[in-house]
Amino acid sequence: MSVSLALNDMAIGESAKITGILTIGKNRRRLLDLGLIPGSIVTVIRRSPSGNPTAYLIKGALIALRNEDASQIIVDKITIK
Amino acid sequence: MIKAAFLPGPIKNPQPERSNFLIALAGNPNVGKSTVFNRLTGLNQHTGNWPGKTVLKAEGTFSYRNHHYKLVDLPGTYSLYANSADEQTARDFICFSRPDVTLVVCDATCLERNLNLVLQILEITDRVVVCVNLLDEAERKLIHVNVEQLATELGIPVIGTTARNGRGFLELKNTLHDMVSGKIVTQPRQVTYDQELEILISKLENKLAPWLPEWLNSRWVALRILERDYSILEHIMISRKPEKLSLQIIQEGIALCLQ
Numbered sequence: 001m002s003v004s005l006a007l008n009d010m011a012i013g014e015s016a017k018i019t020g021i022l023t024i025g026k027n028r029r030r031l032l033d034l035g036l037i038p039g040s041i042v043t044v045i046r047r048s049p050s051g052n053p054t055a056y057l058i059k060g061a062l063i064a065l066r067n068e069d070a071s072q073i074i075v076d077k078i079t080i081k
Numbered sequence: 082m083i084k085a086a087f088l089p090g091p092i093k094n095p096q097p098e099r100s101n102f103l104i105a106l107a108g109n110p111n112v113g114k115s116t117v118f119n120r121l122t123g124l125n126q127h128t129g130n131w132p133g134k135t136v137l138k139a140e141g142t143f144s145y146r147n148h149h150y151k152l153v154d155l156p157g158t159y160s161l162y163a164n165s166a167d168e169q170t171a172r173d174f175i176c177f178s179r180p181d182v183t184l185v186v187c188d189a190t191c192l193e194r195n196l197n198l199v200l201q202i203l204e205i206t207d208r209v210v211v212c213v214n215l216l217d218e219a220e221r222k223l224i225h226v227n228v229e230q231l232a233t234e235l236g237i238p239v240i241g242t243t244a245r246n247g248r249g250f251l252e253l254k255n256t257l258h259d260m261v262s263g264k265i266v267t268q269p270r271q272v273t274y275d276q277e278l279e280i281l282i283s284k285l286e287n288k289l290a291p292w293l294p295e296w297l298n299s300r301w302v303a304l305r306i307l308e309r310d311y312s313i314l315e316h317i318m319i320s321r322k323p324e325k326l327s328l329q330i331i332q333e334g335i336a337l338c339l340q
Contacts, residue, residue: 026164029308033160035194060191061111 003077007042008054008070015043016075023072035059036073101149102261105175107202108186109195110157113214115139116244117186118154121254138170145254148261153180159194161201162310169312175205177316179296181261186212189219189226189241199235203269204301210256211239216248236268281307293317 010016018038021028035058036042043057053064108114122141139154155174156167175183183202187195192213202209213226232239238256242249259265273279285303293299297317305313 026162029160029162030164033162033197035159035197059194060188061109061194 002079004074005077006071007056007065007073007075008067010044010075010077012044012047015041015078017041017078018073019076020074021072022074023069027069027072031069031073034063034065035061041078042073042075099261100147101151102181103178104150104152104257105178105180105183106152106154106186107171107175107183107198108157109159109188109198112157112186112188112195113244114157114186115154117184117212117214117242118152120244120247120250121150122152138174146258148258150257153178159198161198161205162308172205173316175202176297176313180206181208182257183209184212184257185209186214189213189215190222190224192226192231200270200272203235203237204272204304205298207237207267207269208260209237209267209269210253210260211235211237212249212253213239213241214244216241217243217245234270236270238265238267278307 004019005016007016007018018036018040020038021031021036023031040059045055045057045062047054048064052067054067054070055062055064056070057063106114106118118139118141122143138156141152141154143150143152153174155171158165158168158171161168161172161175174180183206185195185199185202187199199209199211211231213228213231216226219226226241228239228241238260240249240253240256242253244250256265274282282300282303285306286299289302289306290299293302294317302313302317305311
């Protein structure tokens with residue numbers, strides 16, 4: 001069973017599969033260009049001391065996202081058996 | 082009157098062979114673009130600051146097999162959608178400076194994320210060569226890139242390189258030479274959108290075509306207008322001054338969007 005949550009609610013070290021992007025227009029385009037495409041896998045790598053932004057591993061590159069943007073990305077958490 | 086002074090004289094070669102070519106260097110950030118630049122130019126670069134831009138564009142030159150090339154290192158971007166000054170600089174250069182070849186440098190260790198930009202550039206121009214760089218790092222990570230297959234899929238030349246030690250650069254320079262000499266004809270892979278959108282694109286393209294310079298890809302301009310990105314029309318307005326027409330085109334574009 002998978003759990004749906006927003007990307008910014010994930011803990012460091014966790015991985016998830018993107019299932020949806022809630023924004024539209026330029027913001028959506030921007031996120032897609034960064035490699036945040038439904039179906040791809042994201043891993044949370046580290047968080048800045050203030051908790052914002054957070055660095056994610058996306059398709060082989062480390063990308064920092066603000067929580068405002070990450071909260072627009074809906075993911076399914078991947079649980080390691 | 083001044084021109085007349087130059088009129089008498091030997092008849093010029095009807096089609097003088099060109100020997101100076103412009104190459105744009107594009108790619109995502111951190112793919113070794115500047116290393117490729119330095120490897121090609123032999124560090125002969127100087128950086129320049131263009132007015133109104135906070136972005137640096139490095140320029141350099143090199144010669145190979147009797148051709149002289151000016152190489153322009155564009156800012157690293159993930160996209161050409163003009164969301165930032167960097168992206169706009171890169172896009173405007175590829176679009177309006179009409180480089181003879183756009184060389185897109187990709188990172189072999191994460192090729193997938195680089196292909197987004199490649200496909201976007203292929204929507205603007207068919208004069209593209211892809212350079213899959215950092216092959217040494219990819220090998221260390223046990224990643225094998227099938228360069229020939231990628232070339233077939235994209236319909237353009239693809240060269241594997243390691244800019245750090247110069248591997249693949251002879252092939253790269255020969256490919257650039259053959260591209261500017263017209264020996265290579267590309268058949269770039271085109272992104273096909275869903276049917277509804279394709280109908281809008283062709284409608285708008287037909288309306289736009291008479292007002293665009295013939296070297297500008299009308300399909301690409303139509304796509305930008307459908308995205309409501311009108312910054313592209315500002316350039317065309319400046320160069321052609323069809324202000325009324327452009328406004329009309331914008332309105333028609335919006336009308337088509339909302340249909």
